[in-house]
Amino acid sequence: MLQKMYDWVDERLNITPMWRDLADHEVPEHVNPAHHFSAFVYCFGGLTFFITVIQILSGMFLTMYYVPDIINAYESVKYLQNEVAFGVIVRGMHHWGASLVIVMMFLHTLRVFFTGAYKKPRELNWVVGMLIFFVMLGLGFTGYLLPWDNTAYFATKVGLEIANSVPIIGPYAKTLLTGGEIVGAQTLSRFFAIHVFFLPGALLGLLGAHFVMIRSQGISGPL
């Protein structure tokens, strides 16, 4: 039955080459922790992606309750945290996942750096990886404001003051992010838009490029 359904789709769309392409790439012995335990350092990239998926899913569920305006933002997070079934778990996963994804990405970056895997011909993938790193930090910074509690508010204020102290572009960057003179209603809307639409869009594009490159080049050989 399943085979018949597969054949039916395959006849029309020729999905087998695509499927073989996904399934058939080789995993060399030196990156497989089942053969060399020390190869667990090669797991961090996959784990970063895994936690990124958790972040996307938990974030999607959070937006079902979260209200991005200064009157209701805090109340909606509080409601989510205290009243909604499993809300505390979903918010907890998003909160701790944000830290964990930075940790995993940091370890993945160090692994790539210390194994010299960024060298020719993989320069471009390294650059894309670094851009992913910056996008992730941006997601961390913008997401931090969204609960609209004192911690969020004052940390963001300090962050924007630091941005403001950068010569020439600083004040423009600050105005772009705050949307006005003060950290207020407009700022929260902008941070929400950046956190939920702009940066995730950029992230997905970069991740796609990252994965296409690693698939076409293959993982770097043993040291």
Add this chain to the structure above:
Amino acid sequence: MAKQEKDATFVGDSRVSAKRIPNISPSYSDFPGKTEPFWPNFLLKEWMVAAVCLVGFLVLTVSHPSPLTDKANPNDTSFVPLPDWYFLFLYQMLKYPWAAGDWVVFGTIVVPGVAFGALLLAPWLDTSKERRPSKRPVATGLMMTALVGIFYLTWAADHEHSLNHPSSKDSGGAGHGSSAAAPAPADSSFTADAVWKAQTSCMGCHGKNMEGGMGPNLQKIGEKYDATQIADIIKNGKAPGMPGGLIKDDAEIAKLAEYMATLK
């Protein structure tokens, strides 16, 4: 599109080739060592690692609910801001005299710019074919130095924060929810007088019923200070956290201080 042979056949009028490719995995015996296919052999192992991580992650989530301090109050001058932990090293660096004041450009642009720029351009800075860390001492040494610096600065920021603001440590960025800064345990059955409840700026830090929050518990403040001392603190503030001048009306201050002095 790939070049099609002249006699290639297609499904209907589409561009899908009529020739089927068998959906079977090639043999991996030609590959060196114990190379295995990604699907399903390796993915299964990857999922097992992911499952173990997920369990640890969920244990953390359940045991440490994510923090939520009081609603943002721009007038709360006593709140000590702290960025999320992974920005702490940058934040700490800006506190040093060589990266602050007149030199702030050094701290905001030069150091992070050089560090992140070098990281971004690493493949063009470290162009040798050698990949072993021990064979490229400059790259390895610089990264090690950066790592030590980042760890030290992060530690220093946290350490300094907990030294200067022992009470607000937990409500800060790296924190775990709001905590009572109170020396005395909060008495939940205590209800503050209407005189207190009229003062929203006081309640912001000391709590609805003086149970404490960012500021200390005041439920037994009368044991420590008399009315004149309390009035003076309200007026002029008290280091480190208490701001003065939040209540403008002297009569109101006197009334509040009087009430608070009776709390023993």
